[in-house]
Amino acid sequence: MLKATINGAATGSYTNTDFLAGDVLVHAPNSGAPVSITWTAPGAGSIALASSVWYAHSIVARSDEIAALLNGNTIGSATVTNGITRANQAALANGIFTVAAGDVLTFNVTKSANQQFGSIAGINATINFTPAVVGAVPGPATWATIILGFGMVGGAVR
Numbered sequence: 001m002l003k004a005t006i007n008g009a010a011t012g013s014y015t016n017t018d019f020l021a022g023d024v025l026v027h028a029p030n031s032g033a034p035v036s037i038t039w040t041a042p043g044a045g046s047i048a049l050a051s052s053v054w055y056a057h058s059i060v061a062r063s064d065e066i067a068a069l070l071n072g073n074t075i076g077s078a079t080v081t082n083g084i085t086r087a088n089q090a091a092l093a094n095g096i097f098t099v100a101a102g103d104v105l106t107f108n109v110t111k112s113a114n115q116q117f118g119s120i121a122g123i124n125a126t127i128n129f130t131p132a133v134v135g136a137v138p139g140p141a142t143w144a145t146i147i148l149g150f151g152m153v154g155g156a157v158r
Contacts, residue, residue, distance in 0.1 A: 001024065001025070001026045001035065001037055002024075002025050002026075003022065003023070003024055003025075004019045004020065004021055004022065004023045004024075004025055005021055006021050007019070007020050007021055008020065008056075013059055014056075014057075014058065014059065015058060016086075017058065017085045017086050017087055018056045018057065018058050018086065018120075018122075019056045019086065019120075019122055020086070023056070023086070023122050023124075024037075024122065024123050024124070024125075025056055025120050025121070025122055025123075026109045026120070026121050026122075026123060027118055027119070027120050027121075028064045028065075028109045028110050028111040028118030028119060028120075028121065029110075029111070029118050030111065030116070030117045030118050032110060032111055032113075033110070034108035034109060034110045035108070035109045035110075036106050036107065036108050036109075037106070037107040037109075037123065038104055038105065038106045038107075039104070039105045039106075039127055040102060040103070040104050040105075041099040041100065041101055041102060041103040041104075041105075041129065042101065042129065043101045043131050043132070044099065044100050044101055044131070044132040045098075045099060045129055045130050045131040045132040046096055046097065046098050046099065046129075046130050046132075047096070047097050047099055047105070047127050047128065047129050047130075048095075048096050048126075048127075048128040048130070049068075049075075049093055049094060049095060049096075049097060049105070049125070049126070049127055049128075050094050050125070050126045051068060051076070051091075051092040051093050051094065051107070051123070051124065051125040051126070052089035052090060052091050052092055052123075052124045052125075053066045053078050053080050053084070053089060053090050053092050053121055053122065053123050053124070054080060054084050054085055054086045054088075054089045054090065054121065054122045054124075055080040055081055055082055055083075055084045055085065055119070055120075055121060055122075056086070056120040056121055056122040057119040057120035057121075058082060058085075060117075060119060061081075061082055062081075062111070062112070062115050062117060062118070062119035063079055063080060063081040063111075063112040063115060063119070064079070064080050064109055064110065064111055064112060064115075064118065064119055064121045065077065065078075065079055065109070065110050065111075065112055065113075066078050066079075066080065066092060066107060066108065066109050066121060066123070067107070067108045068092050068093035068105070068106070068107055069105070069106045069107075069108065070097055070099070070103065070104075070105050070106075071103050071104060072106075075093045075095075075097065076091070076092045076093025076094070077092070078090040078091070078092050079112065080121050086122060089122075089124060092107075092123075092125075099129075105127065107123055107125065109121055109123075
């Protein structure tokens with residue numbers, strides 16, 4: 001995985017529809033093993049996930065398989081080929097998901113089964129984490145004040 005530091009057109013081989021400076025790019029290994037990008041939930045809560053992918057290797061005709069998994073369960077997948085460009089990205093995984101502390105969101109990139117070599121894919125993902133709201137539990141001093149208040153109200157009623 002790498003973050004592009006220049007636009008594709010500046011390389012002489014690629015175009016700006018392949019990638020722009022700042023894009024996250026992944027080259028699927030020729031071995032067929034996945035390359036994984038992971039994010040770990042810092043606590044309990046929810047994530048709003050918006051993700052898409054594109055083919056960033058227009059100088060060759062190959063394809064990659066990309067899967068989004070939450071704790072090993074597939075929540076989205078896409079195949080990227082020359083027709084899936086930076087300008088018309090394929091949706092990968094989108095939605096709101098409940099997470100616990102330590103849950104792992106993974107993006108796996110592998111070469112397509114019928115390909116001899118892997119190729120470059122771009123990944124665009126926004127993960128907005130919202131911590132769970134924990135109900136407030138009164139402390140001992142608050143309980144003492146509440147009990148004293150009930151006692152005073154009861155005494156005033158008599």
